[in-house]
């Protein structure tokens with residue numbers, strides 16, 4: 562068993578029983594209680610209790626096997642374009658190009674967004690020796706930046722094995738040491754109070770149960786631990802819906818959103834649920850007592866007419882503005 566797996570086993574628990582897991586060298590992890598077993602897929606333990614929203618497990622395995630076959634011979638960028646061109650389920654050329662562009666942009670954007678979110682929430686470097694979780698880590702573009710910001714050990718968890726295979730490649734290319742695991746945010750394979758810091762940007766709108774996602778985050782955070790996340794605003798006046806690019810779509814009653822999105826040729830609208838400021842507050846209060854919510858990217862320029870009115874009417878305008886801002890940044894303290 563590699564040292565990486567030994568390190569990971571120190572953190573991992575059975576997501577059902579929370580008992581320790583053991584590796585017997587046959588490609589599975591076994592729970593000490595309950596008799597559960599979980600596969601290790603191309604070096605990544607798969608501790609998911611339910612399927613990813615975007616594909617079936619069989620289709621995902623086909624894709625992951627094909628990626629793993631070429632991963633040793635090509636660079637991250639080629640692996641990512643191979644996935645988008647050859648393997649992704651969507652065949653629309655425009656969508657393929659958008660996906661590639663988006664993923665390339667993330668390589669630059671993720672680390673700078675982390676700096677921006679840390680600044681917005683007034684988080685300075687993490688205390689020495691911090692253990693951090695990148696919750697919904699995607700292809701791991703932010704993990705290096707978490708280490709640069711003081712984390713001694715970072716674990717990345719995501720429901721998508723495809724993202725984790727990409728993350729593995731990216732991190733090895735960047736020379737970044739991190740542990741990766743496939744798991745559900747709603748049933749995390751960790752024991753209570755193990756993380757000092759959880760970073761979870763652009764994830765709350767994708768999980769299947771937002772309350773349980775936050776309850777789980779609270780459970781695995783240390784007593785003085787913190788979590789930093791951001792959430793696109795359901796009622797943003799200033800931006801298009803960030804996934805399908807339709808202004809005002811999420812102002813509609815929820816049952817209408819998917820059919821309208823399909824009707825406009827951008828659907829289906831699945832695996833996404835944007836929340837408003839009051840709903841975000843209610844969700845956070847369900848798990849945490851201490852938290853701050855900041856509006857992001859939305860103060861109008863002081864040189865514009867709107868900006869002048871905004872600044873003249875401060876602080877009332879500042880509170881009103883939070884309801885229609887692009888995004889909310891949340892810092893919680895346990």
Ligand SMILES: C[S@@+](CC[C@H](N)C(=O)[O-])C[C@H]1O[C@@H](n2cnc3c(N)ncnc32)[C@H](O)[C@@H]1O
Pocket residue numbers: 667671696697698699700702718719720721724744745746747761762763764767768769
């Ligand atoms: C928009 S991406 C954000 C990725 C990364 N945090 C970033 O900012 O680039 C959302 C990620 O959340 C993951 N995700 C969605 N539902 C999840 C769940 N229930 N548990 C764990 N991860 C989930 C997706 O697979 C995807 O990688």
